[in-house]
Structure formats: C-alpha cells, structure tokens
Amino acid sequence: MSLKDRITDEIKTAMKAQDKLRLETLRSIKKVLLEKEVSVRPSGQTELTEEQEIESLSQIAKQRRDSIEQYTNANRPDLAQKEAEELAIIETFLPAQMSDEEVENAIAKIIADVGASSPKDMGKVMGPVMQQLKGKADGKKVQAIVKAKLGA
Incomplete structure (x- = not known):
C-alpha cells in the first residue's frame, strides 16, 4: 500500500472519529504529496518514489520543528503545542529516527x-x-x- 493510500485511509478514519486536528494534518500531508507528484510529472514520472515521499514528509516535519521553536521563543505555548501535536502525527509516517x-x-x-x-x-x-x-x-x-x- 502506497503512502498516499495509507493517508487516504487515515483521513477516512479521522473523519469518522471526528478528530479535527488529525484530519487537518493528514489533509495537509496529502496536499504536499499531491503537489510534489504534479511537479515530477513533466519528467515522465507518474508517482512519487518512496524516497521522494520521505523527503516531502521530512520537509513538513522540519517546518513543524522550526515553528515550534519560533512559537516557544515568542512565548506562544498554545501554538507550539498545536505544532507539536501535528509533528507527532507526521512522524508516524516517517521511518524510525536513528538514536x-x-x-x-x-x-x-x-x-x-x-x-x-x-x-x-x-x-x-x-x-x-x-x-x-x-x-x-x-x-x-x-x-x-x-x-x-x-x-x-
């Protein structure tokens, strides 16, 4: 099962559970993957490789980490907490981090x-x-x- 299919299934589950944050995060992941897929089409590629998917997810995760740092420095723990929760969801799709x-x-x-x-x-x-x-x-x-x- 491709990552895009897994995310689509997760979106359905989040909709049924009415988990707004998870649904929002999964939709943003899917949007990034679809945009990346469209950007590689001119080169004759129809789907993203696993490496490209991981690269896209890593970029999203990095953005969340940077946002957490900025919100923490700006004394906005409420926004930092939301970013941290989104990051946790994104990391479930990334390979396990090395120690x-x-x-x-x-x-x-x-x-x-x-x-x-x-x-x-x-x-x-x-x-x-x-x-x-x-x-x-x-x-x-x-x-x-x-x-x-x-x-x-």
Whole structure:
C-alpha cells in the first residue's frame, strides 16, 4: 500500500472519529504529496518514489520543528503545542529516527571513509552523511555532531 493510500485511509478514519486536528494534518500531508507528484510529472514520472515521499514528509516535519521553536521563543505555548501535536502525527509516517549513538557511529565511519580531519572538511563529510541519513535523523543534530567530531 502506497503512502498516499495509507493517508487516504487515515483521513477516512479521522473523519469518522471526528478528530479535527488529525484530519487537518493528514489533509495537509496529502496536499504536499499531491503537489510534489504534479511537479515530477513533466519528467515522465507518474508517482512519487518512496524516497521522494520521505523527503516531502521530512520537509513538513522540519517546518513543524522550526515553528515550534519560533512559537516557544515568542512565548506562544498554545501554538507550539498545536505544532507539536501535528509533528507527532507526521512522524508516524516517517521511518524510525536513528538514536544519537547510531548517528554518531555512522558519522564517524563516513569521516574515516572520506579522510576528513579538520573543520575545513565539513562540506566533504556533510554530503555523504545527509545522503545516508536523510529522513532518519534531524539535519541540525547531524550538523552539530559533525562539527563536534571535526573540532569546529
């Protein structure tokens, strides 16, 4: 079953349960996926790949995290709470996030593979790291760990 089909089923369930927040969030996810699907059609692709779906969901999740941070800084806990609830719903469709230890091990291996040793090598490391960890770990967390390991 594709992600779009799963979300459609979840929308029906949320409608029956009259869960307004979940319904709203699921509809916004579906909208983003449909927009992404339309944007790839000119290249001859009719459906999104799993990687493209995860990328889209990751972007939505990142937007929610950024909003939570901004609302918290602006002393608006009510809005931050709503974003956090939406983020929890979005994360149910994303692959399980890697633990900090797993992320550190993966980064250490890539640093060794590319032979990075100083903060100047950050760009050389970040490309392969983000390719390997895309959708599995938060980009800000990954960047902080890479900086720490390279002594930046």
